Amino acid sequence: MRMRIVISAFFAFILAGNISASTPDKLIPSEKNGKFGFVNTDNKLVVDYIYDNVKYFMEGYAAVNKNGKWGYVDESGTLVIATQFDQADNFLNGYAAVQVNGKWGYINSAGELAIPCQFDLAGSFFTSMAAVRISGKWGFVDKQGKMIVPADYDFVTGFSKGSARVEKDGTYNYVDIDGHTLIEWKSAR
16 A cells, blocks of 8 residues: 655645644645545544545645535544635635635635635735735735725735735835835836
């Protein structure tokens, strides 16, 4: 019986500080015969090999794909949010970006659509805001779905310490959580 554990991504997660290497109750994606499940750090099977694809556990949930649709399992392996999404990201700060019919929105940990699927792309809520793309331009929404920083930018980074780097037409700025420009400079392209 040959079993391959997705080790490289796991260690990348550990190095990034997302999972503690010493926490024995964390589950790790594992693949066997083209199907995915989860093992614990002792390599004991916890969630059977029934999924076509899986992501790592974050905030107690892991996105799982079965028959082309994504949903979420809890750490016991129970499917707690039905496989209904075209794409699904990990939970972060209580929300996960999901895609339905080519548009992205956000669900909460109860599986309720908290922000309707209306964006071309959607980032994670690393803080109280997430980057979203509409018609090729980026901006930021809060957890109620209100556009806080207008989608006027060609490129954005996530917020860190109250500001985010944004770029528009070769000009780079830092904006605060209210969308006000803090620093502006022109690229030397």
